[in-house]
Amino acid sequence: MATFYDLSETAQILFMAAQFIATCMGICMVPMVYPKRRWLPKLILPIGFLISGGMLAIFSANIRVQKQNLPMPAVTKWASELPIWISILLLVAIFGYMVFLLVRERLYRKSTITRFSIKEGLDSLSSGLCFYEPSGRIILSNNCMQELCHKLVGRDLQNAALFWQLLQQGETNHVSKKPGVSLNGVCLRQGDTPAYRLPDGTVWSFAMEQLGSICQLTAADTTQIHELTTRLEQENQQLEQFNQRLRDYGEKADALTRAKERLEIKVKVHGMLGQALLATRRCLQDEGISTDEAMSLWHHSVAVLHKEAVQETEKPLEALKKAAAATGITLELKGEIPEEAKVRQLFLQAAAESLTNAISHAKAKTLYVDFAEDPYAYRVSIYNDGLLPTGPVREGGGLSALRKNVERIGGQLEIKSVPQFILTVTIGKGGDRDV
């Protein structure tokens, strides 16, 4: 039966090299095997590499003894005289078992979530993610966040808390005049959800969340959202301009409509003048038209034309005074009516409504209208000298409509019935009309 001695020198060297590799593999696999729960690999693996290590030592000693003609120890002699197939079988078994353990470990890692798979998973995210302690020490950070930090700051992410502070403050290289760390890119938004446009044109939004004692920093690619939002804002601005032009046009269209109306009237008046001329001729020719009839037609035409020449729209307060006079009510005005058209319109509506109520309910003789103004609001108070209300005032259609119009622009309508009826309208000044 062949033994180790019967092998050629080359075969002996190769055999010992294989034993050496098996021994090293076994030692290296110990950290992989020992944390696991399975006890069999923990038992077999050390036995395996001890056997291969032992065989290596024995055969090395054998070769040295032979070469140096030294006396051979008994164990060495015994081992050397063992059939070589036993040693080969042992070595193959050890290698085979180690390969089996390696393959199983690889399959296990592919099918089970481990700490490595968590990192692998995070690194495959297209968003940036970083978990860190409040002091800034990083617990776990993915490649994307590292890359972002590099693009923004020019160095690796080492202190996440400082990085977040920089992001919030928006200190970019374009605007920072202070020495120290500042960010590359354009700050689009500061504060709790800062956003930056990187030098490569992408837009990233950052956010930080406290998860117990751990901080989570996230970064999302919002390039497309930002572009769409910008485009939408521009289109909205354009639309608002169009809408404003429409509103302006509406104002001018009134004038156009009045001009058209005026033209139609003039056409009628032209017809009336023609009739007057014909009537005059017939009158002069004694054809049955009296002078008075002809003159009447001229008077009518001239009266209408005169209105065009003297076309002065009545001032609003004059219209109120005239209306009051026509209804037999004396109007006592105090203060100045505001110039602002919308406010003036509402105050006149209030006065008109009060005039109606003074006549129909209070049987008043005098209506008092007090205009007042302070730095924040315009006010009108209206009361009369008529009968006092017998109970709370019930708001009819006119007062309800007035209230609606006043409140629509943020004003206030107050009606007191005790000790006398007073209607007060207050409208704030400026763009925000809340009183």
Add this chain to the structure above:
Amino acid sequence: MYKILLVEDDPMARQLLEIYVQSSGRYDLVDSLESALFAEAYCTANKVDAVLMDVCTAMNASGLDAAESIKKHLPHIKIVIITSQPECSFIDRAKAVGVDSFWYKSATAEEILNVLDRTMVGESVFPESTPVLHIGNADSSEFTDRELEVLRLVVAGETDAAIAEKLYMSLRTVKHHIQSMKDKTGFRNRTELAVRARAKGLIINKLQSSE
């Protein structure tokens, strides 16, 4: 003779109507006012049999609002609304508030007096329909009621979102109505549609209304 109150803000138109009324021999013009704001007060304090009133009066006061109020408190007074605007909602609103008659200012003196005469004897005179206006390739009669409501707010310069909120519609429905009107008229965009509708007088928004 019946006592007539005239409410008309344009001086020339007012003068013309005064002439029509006074020269008829059947009516006594008690007064003429520029603004519908004071119409009810006048009617309450004075004897008035009928009011001849425009829709758009001075100080942005709506003749239709005044008519509604007068009809509520002084139902015996006849109200005849006259207007030069072919605005689509005026006739419907006039009927809703109880106006007795409705006619257009473009009518001759005889026609206006005829309407007044018929109203005073209890007849209710209304045009058969709003004058049909040509808006682009379409007639105003081709628009649905909902489309006209949307168009009114477009003319007022409101955004689609604001229109949807005010009319309790979805944004998509608003866009659909606007597109439908554009398709009917052949206009390229909503601005053109709004401008033409306003220019033709199909939509008039500038009224102080309780609606």
